[in-house]
Amino acid sequence: MSYRRTAGAYACVTLLVASLTFLLWMLGFSFDLVNIALIYLLPVLLSAVYAGKGPSLYAAALSVLAFDVFFVPPVLSVTVEDLRYLISFVIFLAVAGLTASLADRLKQQLQYAKRREAQTALLLALSKEMGQLTEIPSLLASLSAQIARHVECETAFYLVHEGRGLERVVQAPGFSRWEVTEKEAVLAEWVFTHRTTAGRGAETLPEASGLFLPISSEDSIFGVMAVNLKGKKLAEDARPLLEALAGLAANTMARIRLSEEAKLAQLTAESEKLRNAILDSVSHELRTPLATITGSVTALIEGERIFSSSDRLELLSTVEEGARRMNRLVSNLLGMVQLESGMLQLRQSWCDIEDIVGVVQHQVKELQRNRMLHIRLQPDLGWLRGDQGLLELVLVNILSNSFKYSHDYSLVTVDVRLEQGSMNIRIADEGIGVDKSDQERIFDKFYRAKHSQNVPGTGLGLAICKGIIDLHGGSIKAETNDQQGLTVTVRLPVHDRCTAVPLVP
Known part of the structure; x- marks a missing residue:
């Protein structure tokens, strides 16, 4: 408690005892002396609850003095006629002191419980926040900010780097600017090796300027968290908080590493699958x-x-x-x-959808064979912003599938129209169709529906269509027709200048 707050507490106690004495004096001697003595316990209890043990003992002494001077015969004198009052004063002071001690202890326990509750809430909030983090620098920045806010200390981190051992993390703006000496770097190495907390407030090297905690889980250690205490003593409940934060950081780092390893394994599996698909295509297709x-x-x-x-x-x-x-x-x-590599870039220009459909119709003419192709274009479709070559590839792939999975003399329909601010292209066929459970999966890489296993193909065509349409900010979906076949709908956004003269950017 600061000096100003302490002085204010004692002044309030003095004013409270004086006010109570004045009130009792104005009421005269209508109260029994025993009742007056009990009333004087009120300032003691209030000061114990709100001001602490010291002001409470001061209130007890001041209450005894006021009781003696104003109410114990002879009045307005510190002397007493009956020496038995001295015993009463001692008992009053003892009861007041015991009451003050109990009240102060309860207050401390309440404050401790509140701090523990706040720490628990902090750890819960941090665990939720860290559960969403996917990068270690973001994790360290969050830890530094929380420690600075709740412990009021700067933080430094040492992490393991393959081939280089334990190294201080290069900190981005907003991190701690604590300059750690070579001696403290050696201490961090010792903590990392022994997985034991050391530094100020710990059993090992307590004369150090900071507290060094291992960032470790049950089977792995990821680094060391160093907290700069600046020569001050760490609060009693701060160390458990720091240890909990270090454990939480270790669990988060383990999750991030496992996530990175899983992504790498998935990428490796996808690459292997793509390689096998290419080999299969080369050897068969x-x-x-x-x-x-x-x-x-x-x-x-x-x-x-x-x-x-x-x-x-x-x-x-x-x-x-x-x-x-x-x-x-x-x-x-x-x-x-x-x-897959993210190298596909759009070369956007203003495109005439009628020209695109015409080019696609010519490209798939050889695949059409005995199937009938019916094209319906809404008048005055205007211009479409996009990569004409890639959009042609999308329609070629969809029409190729329609012809491939349709019987001779069946009908394939291409319908293009403007609806609700978007260009909708629907390609419907009377082929074998797909099950409802496959309508979304047919756009996955390498996936082929059950009914199409006997037809040659790689399972890449529709996946490429989806990737291209996503780059254009559109959508693509497949729906089974009421009677027979499949309808693939491509929805592309139409910009405000869709009716303007096309300009290549």
């Missing part, structure tokens, strides 16, 4: 068009005099079809690699 091209070219070379002009044209058409199929496959593989 590319082999078929290559065999077709090789056979047709060989026939043209060796049978130059045998084949008529129409036969040669048919063989060349077969070569062209095989080359287009290889080009689509290679484009999908390269597109997926670019999406």
Whole structure:
């Protein structure tokens, strides 16, 4: 308690005893002396509860003096007629002192309970906050801020770096600026090696300027947390708080490392899966068009005099079809690699959706064969902001799937219209369709629906479509038709200048 607060407490006690004495004096001797003595216990109790033990004992002494002078015969004198009053004064002081001690102890216990409750709430809030952190620098910044706020100390951290051992963390703005000496760095190394708290307030090296705590869990140690006490004594309940924060930091670091290892394992698995898909595509998907091209070219070379002009044209058409199929496959593989690596960048310009549909219709003409393609375009669709080449790839992949999984002489419909501020492109077929449980999963990499296992494919086409549409800020979904087949809907945002003359950025 500061000097100003202490002086104020004693002044309040003096004023309280004086006011009570004046009130009792004005009432005269209508109260029995025993009752007056009991009333004088009130300032003692109040001062014990609100001011502490010292002011309470002062209130007891001042109450005895006021009781003696103003109410014990002879009045207005410190002397007493009956010496038995002296025994009463001693008993009053003893009861007042005991009461003050009990009240002060209860007050301290209450304050301790409140501090523990605050610490528990702090640890709970920190555990929730740290549960959302995914980077160690953010964790250290949060710890430094909390320790500065609740313990009023600066903090330094030592973490393990592969190949370099224990090193002081390079601190970003907002971290502690405590300059740790070489001696304290050696102490941090000792704490890390022995996993034991050392420094000021601990059993080991208590003369150090700071307290060093290991950041460790049951089976791992991640570093050391150093708290600069600046030569002052650590509060009784501050060390358990710091130890709890160090343990919480260790658990968070373990979670972050496990998360990083899981991401690395997932990335490795995805890379292996992509590699296997590429190898499978090279060995199977590319082999078929290559065999077709090789056979047709060989026939043209060796049978130059045998084949008529129409036969040669048919063989060349077969070569062209095989080359287009290889080009689509290679484009999908390269597109997926670019999406996975984050290298796929949009080259946006103002695009005419009618031109895009026309180009796509020409590209899939060879795949159409005996299927019927019906295109419906709403008048005055205007311009669309996007990467024309990638949007063409999206429609080519969707239409390729529609033709691939549809029967001969079935109908495939492309419907393009403006609805609620977006460009909606719906491609519906009368093919084998997919189950409702597969309608979202068909956009996952390498996933193929149960009904399509017998049809050649890599499971990359729709995944690439989703990645491209997401980059454009749109959405794509698949729905089973009421009767037969599947409808894929692509929704692209339309900007305010959709009706303006296209300008390449």
